[in-house]
Amino acid sequence: MDLPNGQALLDENGLKKILEFIREYKGVDLSSYRQSFLARRVRIRLSATKVKSCLEYTRLIEKKPEEFNLFLNELSINVTEFFRDPDVYSAFGNIVLSDIIRRKEASGARSLRVWSSACATGEEPYSIAILVAEALKDKPDFTAKILASDVDAQALEAAAKGEYEAKFLQKIDPEILKKFFIPLGPARYRVREDIRKMVRFQAHNLFSEPPFKYLDIIFCRNVLIYLNRAQAKELFIGFNRALSPGGYLVLGKVETLWERDMFVPVDPRMKIYQKLG
Ligand SMILES: C[S@@+](CC[C@H](N)C(=O)[O-])C[C@H]1O[C@@H](n2cnc3c(N)ncnc32)[C@H](O)[C@@H]1O
Structure with missing residues (x-):
């Protein structure tokens, strides 16, 4: 039986080499993905590109950024959801929000600013807004703004509507769903108006200077995969400038912060x- 090209080429060592290359040169750590899942997806790309070896495939990724995008699409990385990685949102509430609010109370400041810097269709900034609203519910003197941006105008248009099909909300805690989402029919919901009003959307490309200053928290999740190392460094320099002293940066769970001189890990x-500083 003829094996499809990719099937024959990929052994355990070859997969390891490709994943090491992607971690080293693209900064994307795929170690939390299942090996069998990764192997299946890599084989599809090996077949599609008709390369003759795993080494040749890493060279192709190096030469053609669009192949890396196709590889990521194959992994379905270009997706988003409410409270994506719930453990990150728990840590965000318990560690980050409580610290920021405590420090603001101590200093007399009463406004909170968060930037969701690759907000896609809005699930991330609305999740942040819900947690911020919960954290501030007994503190009426506080105000909070969630600034949300993305390079994709179509995604932003959908985000601003704040409407989602029920099938995409299935993983949300039923209490949160009941409290913060208004049913529009049997299979569609809209984010509650006061939460929508906390979020302001605008177009922005992460390759240009951050459009905001004096931020308490920046979310930059699951977008570093689109950047090379030099671009990511520029981005972190910009984020560092845009954050207030002691401000927080939240990355995607499979992403790596190479720059060790600007930020300290709080929950690595x-x-x-x-x-x-
Ligand atoms: C996988 S989604 C991540 C959404 C959300 N942050 C999350 O973690 O669920 C990646 C988003 O990054 C956006 N993006 C890609 N390159 C960008 C750039 N240069 N500037 C701003 N956004 C970008 C895409 O349009 C997409 O909406």
């Missing part, structure tokens, strides 16, 4: 960092 497993 959840990829939560704090601005130094």
Whole structure:
């Protein structure tokens, strides 16, 4: 029986080499994905590109950024959801929000600013807004703004509507769903108006200067995969400038912060960092 090209080429060692290359040169750590899942997806790309070896495939990724995007699409990385990685959101509430609110109370400041810097269709900034609203529910003197941006205008248009099909909300805690989402019919919900009003959407490309300053928290999750190392460094420098002293940066769970001189890890497993100084 003829094996499809990719099937014959990929052994355990070849997969390891490809994944090491992607971690080293693209900064994407795929170690939390199942090996069998990764092997299946890599084989599809090996077949599609008709390369003759795993080494040749790493060279192709190096030469053609669009192949890396196709590889990521194959992994379905270009997706989002409410409270994606719930353990990250728990740590965000318990560690980050409580610290920021405590410090604001001590200093007399009463406004909170969060930037969701690759917000896609809005699930991330609305999740943040819900947790912030919960954390501030007994503190009427506080105000909070969730600034949300993305390079994809279509995604932003959908985000601003704040409407989602029920099938995409199945993983949300039923209490949260009941409290913060208004049913629009049997299979569609809209985010509650006061939560929508906390979020402001605008177009922004992460390759340009951050459009905001004096931020308490920046979310930059599951977008570093689109950037090379030099671009990511520029991005972190910009984030560092845009954050207030002691501000926090939250990355995607499979992403790596190479720059060790600007941020300290607060919860390295959840990829939560704090601005130094
Ligand atoms: C996988 S989604 C991540 C959404 C959300 N942060 C999350 O973690 O669920 C990646 C998003 O990054 C956006 N993106 C890609 N390159 C960008 C850039 N240069 N500037 C701003 N957004 C970008 C895409 O349009 C997409 O909406």
